[in-house]
Amino acid sequence: MHLPTVILLALATNFMVGLYLYLLYRRKPKDRCFKLWSYSCICFVLGSMLVVLRPYQLPELLSFFLADCLLLLAPVYVLAGLIQFSRFRFTKQRRQYGFMTLALVALLFFVSHPLPGVLSILVALAIAFTFCLCAYLLQKSIITEPTFTRTLQTVFLLHAMVMLIQAALVVMNWQHLNIHGLPESSVYTLISHILLTTLTALLLPWLSFLKLERKLTLKSQRDGLTRLANRSHFFTQLARYWQQHATTPAAFMMIDIDLFKTVNDTYGHAIGDQAISLVAKLLSKQLRSNDIIGRIGGEEYAALLIDIDEATALKVGQRLCQQVAKQLEFIGDLQVNLTISIGVVHVLPFKHDRTRAFKLADEALYASKQAGRNTVTLATYIPSP
Structure with missing residues (x-):
């Protein structure tokens, strides 16, 4: 040309x-x-x-x-x-x-x-x-x-x-x-x-x-209030981890804000939303960048701590409880005394079913509530019969 x-x-x-x-x-x-x-x-x-x-x-x-x-x-x-x-x-x-x-x-x-x-x-x-x-x-x-x-x-x-x-x-x-x-x-x-x-x-x-x-x-994968992974995306990430890192140990956590209904009824839903957002921010800050965390329900969160042993996972859970109680005693000028309860189960993906792990962590969370809240309960993985 x-x-x-x-x-x-x-x-x-x-x-x-x-x-x-x-x-x-x-x-x-x-x-x-x-x-x-x-x-x-x-x-x-x-x-x-x-x-x-x-x-x-x-x-x-x-x-x-x-x-x-x-x-x-x-x-x-x-x-x-x-x-x-x-x-x-x-x-x-x-x-x-x-x-x-x-x-x-x-x-x-x-x-x-x-x-x-x-x-x-x-x-x-x-x-x-x-x-x-x-x-x-x-x-x-x-x-x-x-x-x-x-x-x-x-x-x-x-x-x-x-x-x-x-x-x-x-x-x-x-x-x-x-x-x-x-x-x-x-x-x-x-x-x-x-x-x-x-x-x-x-x-x-x-x-x-x-x-x-x-x-x-990202908008379809994120919770609008906390910017954490929403329920669907969290469990998608969980399934991917189980598939791609089958031999890497992890700790599955269920986390719930204590007496959240009382916070809502006493201070209003605006403060309740702020409490959910502040707890999410603190959890994100305390956990590592490669850990997986999401909001899976109203005031309920779930986290997968990557490549961690059982004793360290328990210490992390205790630290999370302490930090929430310490840093979120007040929201603005209101004394709300926020605390969280946590259920933990230590897993090895190729040996442990993730649905069963989720159920055990949820039962451990319930045990923490029964034990007086603001505490961590460690569940032992028992395969379903």
Whole structure:
């Protein structure tokens, strides 16, 4: 295909995708990534157009410095949009470092713009580094769909590799650079860069759609009041653990707020809801991140403590009782004296049936209630006859 036609079609596609992304942003202003990615497409199109105009009598400040700044801003905006999907914390200090780095790179571009070869190397290295950062952020992404994230990561790394090859070609052909500061042999890297940029622009919106899908999935799996796993999702996780970790010991806990009806009747349902939420928060804080915990009924919770022996599980249960009694004596200005009762059974999944374990932990919880509440009862697993 005719090279100018390929470039023109790619730039037209980028422009249309940028316009589409901006319209998506206008429809969903909270998704700032669409605005940033639309800016990325527009910067790439404008920068490429200025590069094309280099043979004409334009000031070097426009056709070299501004053009290459715009070409660098394209992946920078991609990077900024990806932060929304990452577990990476972009603090105020890191933001300041980012702006300072951009300002320093722009200064280097300005100083070297009369030297097209040097500028080409700097631009290529800066763009390669930025796309490597994009791939790193995807590695930390909250999006867990592996096929898509790996595909986009591959595209980013190919971008970086193409830019590094371009820089290497400039160095190897230093004596034969054209007006763009590039050797003739770099035409294929330029085409690859343009096509990869177009592919990136087409793939990026899927991140937002996958994030929405993840949000809806989490909403269906979480209890609305406590944000713990709901009953259905808790037992799904339990079944998965039994299947995948059959030889790893665990402790199954049933946990219930003592005299909860009295709290509701005395202080009202708003305080009751607050009590449920506060107990859930404390349990989550006290248990490990790999333990499974859920709200399975009104004021009732269940937890599976992973890879733990019986004595330690009993101590954990006692600590939970102590912490609830200590930290939740008051809710606001009201003295509610919240306590919990716990039933525990120690299990080895390949030997013990999970339904039976659940029943035994529930019976142990009832025994804790009968023993005066605010206590832990350890059940011994006895197979059903």
